[in-house]
Amino acid sequence: MPKPKWHPPWKLSRVISGHYGWVRCLTVEPENQWFATGGSDRLIKIWDLASGELKLTLTGHISAVRGLEVSTRHPYLFSASEDKTVKCWDLEYNKVTRHYHGHLSAVYALALHPTIDIFVTCGRDSVARVWDIRTKAGIHVLGGHTNTVADVKCQAGEPQVITASHDSTVRLWDLRMGRTHVTLTHHKKSVRALAMHPDLYMFASGSADNIKEWMCPDGKFVQNLSGHNAIVNALACNSDGVLVSAADNGSMNFWDWRTGYNFQKHKTIAQPGSIESETGVFVTGFDHSGSRLLTGEADKTIKMYKEDESAVSINLKLGKSILPIQLEGMGSFCSWSFFVTFEASLALMVRSVPDTVDFEPSVQSTFFVTFEASLALMVRSVPDTVDFEPSFN
Numbered sequence: 001m002p003k004p005k006w007h008p009p010w011k012l013s014r015v016i017s018g019h020y021g022w023v024r025c026l027t028v029e030p031e032n033q034w035f036a037t038g039g040s041d042r043l044i045k046i047w048d049l050a051s052g053e054l055k056l057t058l059t060g061h062i063s064a065v066r067g068l069e070v071s072t073r074h075p076y077l078f079s080a081s082e083d084k085t086v087k088c089w090d091l092e093y094n095k096v097t098r099h100y101h102g103h104l105s106a107v108y109a110l111a112l113h114p115t116i117d118i119f120v121t122c123g124r125d126s127v128a129r130v131w132d133i134r135t136k137a138g139i140h141v142l143g144g145h146t147n148t149v150a151d152v153k154c155q156a157g158e159p160q161v162i163t164a165s166h167d168s169t170v171r172l173w174d175l176r177m178g179r180t181h182v183t184l185t186h187h188k189k190s191v192r193a194l195a196m197h198p199d200l201y202m203f204a205s206g207s208a209d210n211i212k213e214w215m216c217p218d219g220k221f222v223q224n225l226s227g228h229n230a231i232v233n234a235l236a237c238n239s240d241g242v243l244v245s246a247a248d249n250g251s252m253n254f255w256d257w258r259t260g261y262n263f264q265k266h267k268t269i270a271q272p273g274s275i276e277s278e279t280g281v282f283v284t285g286f287d288h289s290g291s292r293l294l295t296g297e298a299d300k301t302i303k304m305y306k307e308d309e310s311a312v313s314i315n316l317k318l319g320k321s322i323l324p325i326q327l328e329g330m331g332s333f334c335s336w337s338f339f340v341t342f343e344a345s346l347a348l349m350v351r352s353v354p355d356t357v358d359f360e361p362s363v364q365s366t367f368f369v370t371f372e373a374s375l376a377l378m379v380r381s382v383p384d385t386v387d388f389e390p391s392f393n
Contacts, residue, residue: 004261008311014304016052023296024282027068032288038065067110082106102138111154122149128163140178150192158217164191170205182219195235206232225260228253234283238290250279274299
């Protein structure tokens with residue numbers, strides 16, 4: 001297995017309340033000043049990204065809002081709803097300027113094309129529809145899926161449209177011809193989420209069986225990310241190569257995109273007064289800097305996560321003999337019994353062993369490492385001195 005890139009752990013920094021129902025979708029505007037959320041309460045709310053304060057509430061949909069996108073080319077916000085409609089909101093007047101009618105059932109997701117004035121929607125009627133923003137005309141009906149189309153993504157390169165469906169397939173579309181280019185049948189269960197890598201020509205798909213990474217333009221399979229044993233509702237990736245998967249049971253896994261290494265597992269905590277089943281996470285998304293992660297959840301809150309700035313990475317290089325041990329980043333050699341004095345709990349990653357071993361040692365605790373391996377130590381915060389005595393058989 002190639003060496004994973006070290007990523008600092010992510011921690012909860014803010015909880016934002018205001019919706020009266022499940023938070024089903026979110027989007028961050030291009031200038032990174034504010035973000036919008038939509039929920040089962042039929043409302044669209046716009047929040048300040050820095051402070052988390054509510055700026056505006058938009059009403060108009062008569063059922064749950066399931067998809068939101070802000071245009072990078074126009075002052076428009078697009079929303080998709082279970083009321084079968086798609087609306088275009090003019091952000092200069094905060095009013096609906098266009099309606100797009102054509103879906104026969106609930107609309108579950110939408111995606112704006114980054115370079116031309118079209119967008120794609122998908123939903124429970126098993127099709128994806130391509131719309132002209134200005135004329136409101138339907139350009140294509142992308143048919144072929146045999147069940148609900150749960151997610152759709154657009155990009156400038158080929159394939160320009162990618163859809164994921166409950167029929168357990170992912171389809172890559174030829175936008176010019178309006179037909180399927182490739183059908184990916186590797187998943188065994190419903191595919192509910194897609195994520196495009198912001199820099200690489202790749203994307204990921206999430207299902208209850210596996211998260212899979214693919215190479216564009218032909219959908220060449222790259223690798224499985226196994227271990228998130230739950231119904232994956234949402235995926236998001238930033239330019240640092242951090243992929244986040246979020247599930248129905250409130251679990252969130254953080255992966256290194258290149259190696260597929262699961263470097264952090266997190267379980268969301270429902271707001272006080274919520275029942276245990278309201279820990280589900282429905283949507284995740286990074287802001288445009290990639291430094292803040294937003295989630296929309298079943299406890300009616302939006303949660304904001306940031307990287308732990310106090311986290312430190314220490315690599316221990318252990319050769320065949322016990323002496324010397326080199327501490328990278330500290331510029332010193334020392335004997336096999338040494339001391340580390342950071343404020344933190346410790347997690348120990350043994351790369352040549354299949355599983356990760358997590359430690360939270362108390363003050364002045366001692367433990368023994370008996371693997372002949374290269375070790376990486378992640379230090380997160382320590383109250384006092386911890387004594388390490390690695391020994392080898």
